[in-house]
Amino acid sequence: MLIGNYNNRVSLKGRTAVPAKFRSELSKKIIITKGYEKTLFLISEDEWEKQLNTVNLQPLVISQPREPDRFILGNAFPIILDDQGRFVIPKSLRQHAQIKEQAVFVGVGNRVEIWDQARWQEYQQYLGENVEKIVNSLASNQELKP
Amino acid sequence: MLIGNYNNRVSLKGRTAVPAKFRSELSKKIIITKGYEKTLFLISEDEWEKQLNTVNLQPLVISQPREPDRFILGNAFPIILDDQGRFVIPKSLRQHAQIKEQAVFVGVGNRVEIWDQARWQEYQQYLGENVEKIVNSLASNQELKP
DNA sequence: TTGTTAGTGGTGAAAAGTGGTGAAATATGT
């Protein structure tokens, strides 16, 4: 399971390294695509195909009604890590996530999210101020399940 | 059952030792994550998985409410103790809990909380001065905010 | 005291992160 968060540098040309802790689980062939809240998603090839094929499991392509599937599919790039575990974030994706010098790689279960460092810190503050709401929402989710 | 509290030093680089009394119950593989009121939580791997189930996170799917995933999974780090029972507290977590030279490890049933010593002492004083209020609010089933 | 366990500092080899480079691939202009 992908958990925790790690900081890595992004070069002017968008080159960055996947944190070592995530490499074994993501493997060398990875899909990178646009995520929600101005993030990027990194998903292993296996997990990607699983998501696309498993119709009943609320695949990642069905998001919100208004959001076209091509948001994710149309912005997905296959990448292969070099021997140092690095790759280049496509320019359009870098712009979408407003990634500058420092990026934060966040493990969120089955995927890794990439955040611009400044935005991640802001988001952390927001989360910290709303812990109770978040926890409550989890509690109510649970009641809905059998 | 994890109970009592113990003081341990934290090095400049964030290295500290789990109090010996807690080691057997936590075992060597531990999860450290953000807790409430600027504390950190230490829980055994087993307990972690149990908690994930009860809280009903769905890490295998890109779920709709993304905040809980990011808060809980994104701030959880797996750690392994060395032969002296020590580990390094990730920088971002140290900052969250404002941990400086001295840390207090507090056993709270199924988890251990880590406090900055100064903050722990303040909190103890607050508790001492407000025991009656707290007990009363518990009796009337209300929440008390510090 | 003496033996045993817990806590703490230090260290060096290994791992991870980062910058640079040149051949190969791709794009561009004529």
Add this chain to the structure above:
DNA sequence: ACATATTTCACCACTTTTCACCACTAACAA
């Protein structure tokens, strides 16, 4: 189509960080 310019990317080399140990000191019980 060909020549030239530009970009890409696989690899090398260097720097920084991490972490598994060793060794000493403090606390404590017999």
